[in-house]
Amino acid sequence: MPSPIDYQNLQPLAISFPSVSAKWIGRDFVDAVKVRWGIGRNSSKVTPGVYKIGNPDSQSDVFVSANYKLSFDILRKNLKSFNAWILVIDTKGVNVWCAAGKGNFGTETLVRSIDKTFLKSIVSHRRLIVPQLGAVGVAAHKIKEQTGFKVIFGPVQAADIAEFVKAGYKATPEMRKINFPFYERAKLIPVDLVYWKYRLLAALFVVFVFSGLDRSGFLFTKMLHTSLFPALNIFTGYLAGMVITPLLLPVIPARAFSLKGALWGLIFIVFLNLFFIAPNIERIALALMGIAVASFAALNFTGATTYTSLSGVKLEMKWSIPFQIGFAAVGLLLFIISKLI
Amino acid sequence: MQYLRNVVTLKLNGDLCTGCRLCAIVCPHAVFEIVNKKARIANIDNCMECGACALNCQFGAITVNSGVGCAAGILNGILNNTEPSCGCNATGENKTSCC
Numbered sequence: 001m002p003s004p005i006d007y008q009n010l011q012p013l014a015i016s017f018p019s020v021s022a023k024w025i026g027r028d029f030v031d032a033v034k035v036r037w038g039i040g041r042n043s044s045k046v047t048p049g050v051y052k053i054g055n056p057d058s059q060s061d062v063f064v065s066a067n068y069k070l071s072f073d074i075l076r077k078n079l080k081s082f083n084a085w086i087l088v089i090d091t092k093g094v095n096v097w098c099a100a101g102k103g104n105f106g107t108e109t110l111v112r113s114i115d116k117t118f119l120k121s122i123v124s125h126r127r128l129i130v131p132q133l134g135a136v137g138v139a140a141h142k143i144k145e146q147t148g149f150k151v152i153f154g155p156v157q158a159a160d161i162a163e164f165v166k167a168g169y170k171a172t173p174e175m176r177k178i179n180f181p182f183y184e185r186a187k188l189i190p191v192d193l194v195y196w197k198y199r200l201l202a203a204l205f206v207v208f209v210f211s212g213l214d215r216s217g218f219l220f221t222k223m224l225h226t227s228l229f230p231a232l233n234i235f236t237g238y239l240a241g242m243v244i245t246p247l248l249l250p251v252i253p254a255r256a257f258s259l260k261g262a263l264w265g266l267i268f269i270v271f272l273n274l275f276f277i278a279p280n281i282e283r284i285a286l287a288l289m290g291i292a293v294a295s296f297a298a299l300n301f302t303g304a305t306t307y308t309s310l311s312g313v314k315l316e317m318k319w320s321i322p323f324q325i326g327f328a329a330v331g332l333l334l335f336i337i338s339k340l341i
Numbered sequence: 342m343q344y345l346r347n348v349v350t351l352k353l354n355g356d357l358c359t360g361c362r363l364c365a366i367v368c369p370h371a372v373f374e375i376v377n378k379k380a381r382i383a384n385i386d387n388c389m390e391c392g393a394c395a396l397n398c399q400f401g402a403i404t405v406n407s408g409v410g411c412a413a414g415i416l417n418g419i420l421n422n423t424e425p426s427c428g429c430n431a432t433g434e435n436k437t438s439c440c
């Protein structure tokens with residue numbers, strides 16, 4: 001009698017995998033820019049699964065990637081001249097760093113992908129190269145326990161992969177570190193600028209309307225004629241906190257972001273004041289509001305950094321937010337008074 | 342660059358440590374040092390509380406109250422009465438740069 005078919009271990013005779021190239025074409029550059037400015041997010045996903053780069057065989061390395069298109073693109077770009085497999089796991093289109101923090105790039109997801117893609121029948125070895133930042137969500141010993149695969153944590157930057165592999169899967173201390181250089185900070189600014197636009201418009205709208213206040217009530221022409229300076233104060237504060245603070249992060253030695261932002265706000269608003277004539281009370285009122293905006297916008301940048309801790313940000317918020325609210329409230333009050341006297 | 346001093350919750354229990362080095366490998370801020378086959382916290386103020394070391398120490402020698410140091414996320418958490426969440430939602434939309 002023929003033995004029953006073991007469906008669990010049936011394997012297809014030939015499977016084909018999508019092959020990707022290491023080269024970036026025009027669309028990839030466009031996508032990279034779009035992602036940064038938060039345009040058309042749906043194009044930023046890669047279908048999870050196994051991909052080939054070059055001509056991999058059962059001995060070739062397996063690199064694990066998030067299904068965020070930019071992560072995947074950067075990985076394949078750096079696997080030039082490799083014959084390797086890329087295991088793209090479903091992180092819901094979010095990059096490794098954030099997905100790992102939220103559990104989307106985690107032990108469970110990785111185990112599931114290994115099972116679902118029959119990785120064990122694709123390669124005969126049992127090693128996986130996981131980006132180091134994935135360690136926030138992936139517990140190497142649990143992967144080993146549950147799948148038999150040994151997780152090797154690769155370098156932080158995909159650009160170091162070739163050297164890492166050549167050195168026998170060893171990263172130098174430098175490769176293990178996450179830095180936060182100027183261009184990295186610059187790249188992160190557009191997303192925030194776009195994210196906060198409605199709140200900026202709301203703040204601008206408030207000073208715009210209040211500019212029209214007068215002892216005799218509300219004057220529409222007064223609003224039109226005197227609202228430029230107030231609006232510029234808010235906008236300057238916004239740019240100081242949102243753009244200048246991140247770009248020139250190390251310039252102001254204060255560690256607290258709200259303080260860095262407040263100082264940049266102060267500097268730029270003093271500069272702005274050189275070009276306008278206004279009563280002192282109005283200048284002070286607007287400076288207070290502008291500084292509050294700058295401080296809050298800078299505090300918000302903690303979310304984009306690679307070195308702020310949860311406990312630290314909580315502590316900073318505890319004392320800085322009351323100050324920001326106070327500055328904004330006193331500023332607005334003085335502004336109203338300046339209109340009525 | 343370093344953030345606020347004396348505030349992170351990272352703790353290492355040397356008695357449980359076997360010197361496997363994994364914490365030093367996964368930490369992106371070189372917080373750990375391995376001296377005489379034991380991990381040691383060398384730069385605690387560099388720690389960003391990502392939790393990678395604690396998750397990957399299979400001997401349970403490390404504890405840290407981990408999370409994302411993101412003001413917008415913490416605010417969201419307070420306003421919605423949930424855990425801090427920086428708003429990368431199920432559609433993969435990255436609302437702020439923290440994700």
Ligand code: SF4
Binds near residue numbers: 363
């Ligand atoms: S991972 Fe745990 S056991 Fe290994 S060196 Fe670090 S503290 Fe020690």
Ligand code: SF4
Binds near residue numbers: 387
């Ligand atoms: S929590 Fe993260 S940053 Fe802090 S020591 Fe552990 S791995 Fe390093």
